[in-house]
Amino acid sequence: MTPTVQVGSILIEERPRIMQFLGLKSEIYSGQWSVVQGFDGFALDRKIHAAGWSFFFMVGEVKVMFLGRPGAAKMRNAVRRILAKLRPQSFNCLEVTGIVEKRFWGVRYATVSAHARHIQRSCYLETARVRRASQLDSELANG
Secondary structure, rough: OOOOOOOEEEEEEOOOOEEEEEEOOOOEEEEHHHHOOOOOOOHHHHHHHHHOOOEEEEEEEEEEEEEEEOOHHHHHHHHHHHHHHHHHHHOOEEEEEEEEEEEEEEEEEEEEEEEEEEOOOOOOOOHHHHHHHHHHHHHHOOO
16 A cells, blocks of 8 residues: 655655665655655654754745545646656655645645755755766666
8 A cells, every 4th residue: 555645744765875874764655756654844854964964945846736636646646747847856855845625616626735855964955966976876776
């Protein structure tokens, strides 16, 4: 069974080194992305900073809208669309910051919003090129 995503959920790209070092547990969500269990953004931030690493919060919010109620399949599709939008920036985490249901002329729709997050050792955010190289290294290590 796949985990449910709700406001405050953190998705992390599968990187065994980070997961082992921080002692995080996760459940596979979609492709190489997993939902971190037992932590919201604030708690995970405290854990990462206690380990001497940095957990960046990117200001630009990414939103995706879909028709109907936010069921598991529609939420998964929405999160995949958000991840696709953020893929070129090569961030390794995503925090779901909003799920809002509305109606317009009797038609239900929902908006899912999220912010990119990034875990790394340095307190200075790496460039997209360095993040991409790190991402490729972890993909090669995973096989």
